Amino acid sequence: MSPLLTFIRSHLSIKIGIPLAVVLFGCIFVWAGFQVAREERFVQNAGVKEADRVLATARLGLDYAMLLNSREDIRAIVANLGRLPEIREIRIINKAGQVMFTSKGEAPGSRLDTSAAPCQVCHQLTPPAVSPTLEHRLYARETVGGEQILRIVGPIANEPGCTEPAGCHFHKDSEQILGVLDIAFSLRESQSLIEEFKENTVYLAALVFGAAILTLFLVIFVLIKRPLSRIEGEAQAWAKGKKPVSIDEDRLDEIGQLSRAIHQMGSDLIAKNSQIELQKDLYQDLFEGVPCLVTVQDRNLRLLRFNRSFAEKFNASVGEYCFKAYKNLDAPCPSCPVKKTFETGRSHTTEETGCYRDGTRADWIVTTSPVYDSEGNLVAAMEMCLDITSRKDLELALRRSEKKYFDVFNNVPGAVFVIDRDDLSVLDCNRGAVAMYELPRGELTKRSLHDLFYDERRDAAMAAVIDGQDVEQARHVTGDGRPFFVSMHTSFSEYAGRRVLLVTVADITKRLEAEQQLIQAGKMATLGEMATGVAHEINQPLCVIQTSVDLVRRHLGRGEAPPLPLLTRLTDLIGNQVDRAARIIGHMREFGRISDHEAELVDVGGIARRSVEFFAEQLALRGIETEFALAENLPPVRIDPNRLEQVMINLLVNARDAIEERAKREPACPRRIVIKATANHDAVKVRLSDTGAGFPKELAAKIFEPFFTTKEIGKGTGLGLSISYGIIKDAGGDIVAAKNAEGGATFYIRLPVAREG
Numbered sequence: 001m002s003p004l005l006t007f008i009r010s011h012l013s014i015k016i017g018i019p020l021a022v023v024l025f026g027c028i029f030v031w032a033g034f035q036v037a038r039e040e041r042f043v044q045n046a047g048v049k050e051a052d053r054v055l056a057t058a059r060l061g062l063d064y065a066m067l068l069n070s071r072e073d074i075r076a077i078v079a080n081l082g083r084l085p086e087i088r089e090i091r092i093i094n095k096a097g098q099v100m101f102t103s104k105g106e107a108p109g110s111r112l113d114t115s116a117a118p119c120q121v122c123h124q125l126t127p128p129a130v131s132p133t134l135e136h137r138l139y140a141r142e143t144v145g146g147e148q149i150l151r152i153v154g155p156i157a158n159e160p161g162c163t164e165p166a167g168c169h170f171h172k173d174s175e176q177i178l179g180v181l182d183i184a185f186s187l188r189e190s191q192s193l194i195e196e197f198k199e200n201t202v203y204l205a206a207l208v209f210g211a212a213i214l215t216l217f218l219v220i221f222v223l224i225k226r227p228l229s230r231i232e233g234e235a236q237a238w239a240k241g242k243k244p245v246s247i248d249e250d251r252l253d254e255i256g257q258l259s260r261a262i263h264q265m266g267s268d269l270i271a272k273n274s275q276i277e278l279q280k281d282l283y284q285d286l287f288e289g290v291p292c293l294v295t296v297q298d299r300n301l302r303l304l305r306f307n308r309s310f311a312e313k314f315n316a317s318v319g320e321y322c323f324k325a326y327k328n329l330d331a332p333c334p335s336c337p338v339k340k341t342f343e344t345g346r347s348h349t350t351e352e353t354g355c356y357r358d359g360t361r362a363d364w365i366v367t368t369s370p371v372y373d374s375e376g377n378l379v380a381a382m383e384m385c386l387d388i389t390s391r392k393d394l395e396l397a398l399r400r401s402e403k404k405y406f407d408v409f410n411n412v413p414g415a416v417f418v419i420d421r422d423d424l425s426v427l428d429c430n431r432g433a434v435a436m437y438e439l440p441r442g443e444l445t446k447r448s449l450h451d452l453f454y455d456e457r458r459d460a461a462m463a464a465v466i467d468g469q470d471v472e473q474a475r476h477v478t479g480d481g482r483p484f485f486v487s488m489h490t491s492f493s494e495y496a497g498r499r500v501l502l503v504t505v506a507d508i509t510k511r512l513e514a515e516q517q518l519i520q521a522g523k524m525a526t527l528g529e530m531a532t533g534v535a536h537e538i539n540q541p542l543c544v545i546q547t548s549v550d551l552v553r554r555h556l557g558r559g560e561a562p563p564l565p566l567l568t569r570l571t572d573l574i575g576n577q578v579d580r581a582a583r584i585i586g587h588m589r590e591f592g593r594i595s596d597h598e599a600e601l602v603d604v605g606g607i608a609r610r611s612v613e614f615f616a617e618q619l620a621l622r623g624i625e626t627e628f629a630l631a632e633n634l635p636p637v638r639i640d641p642n643r644l645e646q647v648m649i650n651l652l653v654n655a656r657d658a659i660e661e662r663a664k665r666e667p668a669c670p671r672r673i674v675i676k677a678t679a680n681h682d683a684v685k686v687r688l689s690d691t692g693a694g695f696p697k698e699l700a701a702k703i704f705e706p707f708f709t710t711k712e713i714g715k716g717t718g719l720g721l722s723i724s725y726g727i728i729k730d731a732g733g734d735i736v737a738a739k740n741a742e743g744g745a746t747f748y749i750r751l752p753v754a755r756e757g
Helices: 003-009 012-068 071-082 117-123 188-239 254-289 308-313 322-327 337-344 389-411 431-437 459-466 509-529 531-557 564-592 604-621 641-665 720-730
Strands: 087-094 099-102 138-144 147-157 177-186 293-297 303-306 348-355 361-372 378-387 415-420 426-429 471-477 483-495 498-507 600-602 625-630 637-639 672-679 683-690 734-739 745-752
Touching: 012 071, 012 087, 012 147, 012 177, 012 188, 071 087, 071 099, 117 138, 117 147, 117 177, 147 188, 188 254, 293 308, 322 348, 337 348, 337 361, 337 378, 361 389, 389 431, 415 431, 431 498, 459 471, 459 483, 459 498, 471 720, 483 509, 531 564, 600 604, 600 641, 604 625, 604 641, 604 672, 604 683, 637 641, 637 745, 641 672, 641 683, 641 720, 641 745, 720 734
Parallel strands: 625 672
Antiparallel strands: 087 099, 087 177, 138 147, 147 177, 293 303, 293 378, 348 361, 361 378, 415 426, 415 498, 471 483, 483 498, 600 637, 672 683, 683 745, 734 745
16 A cells, blocks of 8 residues: 555545545536536626627628619728638528628629528528527537637618619619628637636636645544544553543533544543453452362363362363373373364363362363453363262262162052143053053053043043042943953142152052942842831732622622622722832842942932832831932032932931830830921031931941941841942041930931032
8 A cells, every 4th residue: 555545544624625525526527617608607697799780790891782773882891891800701592592791802793502501591491481590590600710700690671762763773662682691700709708707717726625625624623633632541441451631521422422422432431440350350350269170271181270179179280181180191081172172263162071180079060161262263262160979979870869769650550640731641551550551551541541440420520530539439341341440549730840749659450340249239138127018018009809709709709790880990990009119129220230330410309208118108107207308409419319319218227226226115106207308509408317316326336337236136247328429428428426415316418519510
């Protein structure tokens, strides 16, 4: 780069001044050119008008001589006009194109063609122009010997004096133009004026340009150069860490704002430098005091620096190989993170195992980071080792604990499922689930909770599981389609960072079968206890039928047919009694059948009335009254109707026996059973009260235990209330007993209202 260009590029005032000077010069040049062109057009137009005036004057001067046809006078006038300073030639040309007179002294008589320029002024138009404009009459601009010449013509019109017969010569009155006057007019004087104007304009432009340039550079120096030099000095002082003596506070323009900004920046820079020094000291303290091992290594894996923690843990020195210091090795580690950092220029993390100088084993998380110099070259690597020995020990203990709990999980005597709470898919299961559902673990983990259930009545159980509630009884299905009964216990947990349900499933099929056998045995015992009463109930319709048959036989024995009205009455009576016996036997058969565990929507009031109806004759024989206080429109409950009827009959049998026991001691005691049913939005409540002997208060806790009874030996099995308790509990209800203050006992049954779905 040339010194001049370097000088220009290093000075702001010159870089600003040169473009401004160029722009200013261009503006002045354009202005001067515009003025000269404008003046030149003005002068030339003035010359044309002057030439036209001279032409008009010459034509006036020749007018009288041409009227008199005085050729000598015309020739003299033309010669005189030709001697004028601005006229270079003057000619008179007649209409035939013949030069009649000329100021050059040459012999006239030459003829011009109509295509010649003077003739074309009029003849270029059709018809020829009589009064052409000045623009048409100026037919030539030429330069002769450096002098501009204008050639202009003026038509010589045919005046009345020329056409009169008495005139000096004769022209036809139809001839409008007799010829033209042709003048060659010099613009030497106009050229002199134009040249003088050009010279003056150049002088003025140079003067204006010089004054403007001087003013411009003076303004740049005063307003830019000097303030910037001052600001530069302030910046150099700030760069050396010194505060300038003063700043230009009075200037409000951009230079003043720049000066104040640099002053503020310098103040901030000194403050930042102080903070940097403080942080440098702080980082040095952190480097030395950080609770991990920090080293700085070169490409050869030699130690350049290390912190206090490293020095305390290892017998190392600067320049020693890191693999020797850490692990007492003679060669680098196979997967050295420092070497990878030098190869890739990026951080790397790994886990390493070694020993401290006291021989204790240590595990570290090793992280490396590249170190660059000011030119961006990778010159070193920083290695940070965080001791994770305690964490490793905990991980080992955790793995052992996980194995132990996994063994527990797999050996739980039952099925355990891990269910995703969002989509209810099976995430995991134990060996008990594989055995119970007769499916491999991989197949079970492809299913969802919904697939475990057997029938469509799964929704209520699934809703309970989702809410974390226990399910006492549900029906699941094995892999080969075999249904079985289960109970489910649910708890919330987490598994692999996901919210899950921990569902424990127990197969209760055998338990239910045993309970069913026990319930069936209780039914049979109840039917056995009711046998005498039932036989009496069946005997009554049989007696009525026998009496009707005997009456018909007596009529037939006398050899006469029974009257038709009597036969009609007797057949109706026999039919009614047969229906009554059939109902009693059907009720007994239905009561005695084995239940299929199917819960239905049941009207508690209807079951209560049906049970009393089945037992009514036995109660009537003992003089026991039955009262009902059943609320209307009781909501349905979900329970096996056969089982609920068994509960009611068990309670009626107990009430009957208790009343009979009290009647033995108190013959005049009241004999009454009251059944009351009410409901709210949650449950249906049934209360069955009797006026029997009751039970001691201290036995209230044992009354529902299996094989416990207060009856005489041989009269009760002790299963009725225990079975009733289990039936009510399986339906989600409660049953309790209390002794009445006036004697007797009351049993309270609470069953939940069946919800939709």
